[in-house]
Amino acid sequence: MKAENALTTSPPSYEKISNVLKLQKITLADIEDFTGAERDYLGEITTEMLQQLKGEERDNYINKIAAIIHPSTNDQIWEQNHFVIGRAITKLIGQYGAMPPKFAIARETGLSRQTVAKHLADYKAHPQYHxxxxxxxxxxxxxxxxxxxxxxxxxxxxxxxxxxxxxxxxxQQPSTVINEQNNYIQINNTILSQENLKQLSKEQLNQIEHIISGIGGK
Structure with a gap:
């Protein structure tokens, strides 16, 4: 029991963490032997880096650590992107009176143009949006x-x-029957449907229009 406690409370190996951070792409296999303290410290470092990086460098770093990012962190990244993009659009519309282009939003937010474009295209399908x-x-x-x-x-x-x-x-939502439209006019026993109207000549249509206009003008 004492050995297990010592293992879980032992300080993180900074050299091991540094070696993992040098990898081009980090996988779960690369940190499978990390202690809880080492995983926590790695998480702190990656979070700090995400806050400092901008544009494509930030995109590349997210791609590098994508396999080890916790789902909650992914949600936080999306929420932050959504917030700064929305704020930038509001600010730029106020300044220029028009919807800003994606490169202007990217410049204002510090995100890459690719991230801005992808977020605007896909945000409605994201669970965080709902x-x-x-x-x-x-x-x-x-x-x-x-x-x-x-x-x-x-x-x-x-x-x-x-x-x-x-x-x-x-x-209340109307039923299917109520939503159905009757595409015809019935006058006494005579039914004038859309198909009937298609078969009428231009002169006959003008006569009907003249009669209806005369009724509306009375």
């Missing part, structure tokens, strides 16, 4: 309560917004 949207939904009752409070204090615009919001929340 989690972020759930956070916004979580705040909906609080916002609704705030609108309701202003409406009760006599704010007419807030009252109108409140009823719109409540209506949207209570709106």
């Amino acid at each position: 989690a972020e949207m759930e956070q916004f939904k979580y705040l909906a009752p609080n916002i609704l309560a705030g609108v309701c409070k202003r409406a009760c204090n006599g704010d007419a615009k807030a009252a109108r917004l409140y009823f719109e919001m409540v209506g949207a929340l209570n709106q």
Whole structure:
């Protein structure tokens, strides 16, 4: 028991960690004999490097340690990228009044253009994006309560917004039958369908349009 405790509490071998960091690409096999302390220290170093590197150097480093990155660290990297890209887009639109190009976003964020392009193309499919949207939904009752409070204090615009919001929340999805459109007009026992209209001449269509316009003008 004492031997096991000594092993788990022994200081990390900095030489072993340094040798692993010199590799072009680190795999799980390269750190399989690392102690808990050595894994923790390696994690601290890689995190610090990620914070310092920018652009393609950062991309290359992430690719180098990809096999040993913990899933939670990957989520943190994505969240950081998402945050700085969003902030950069907002800032640049405010400055220039137009959607900034990817190279401008990359320059503003310190990310590579490839990272920016990939994030913008794939962010909606990432699990963290769906989690972020759930956070916004979580705040909906609080916002609704705030609108309701202003409406009760006599704010007419807030009252109108409140009823719109409540209506949207209570709106039910229509059934398949309701969603179906009847693409025809029935006048007494006469049915005028879309297929019938295709068979009419231009003059006949003009006559129908003239009749309908006359009804609408009365």
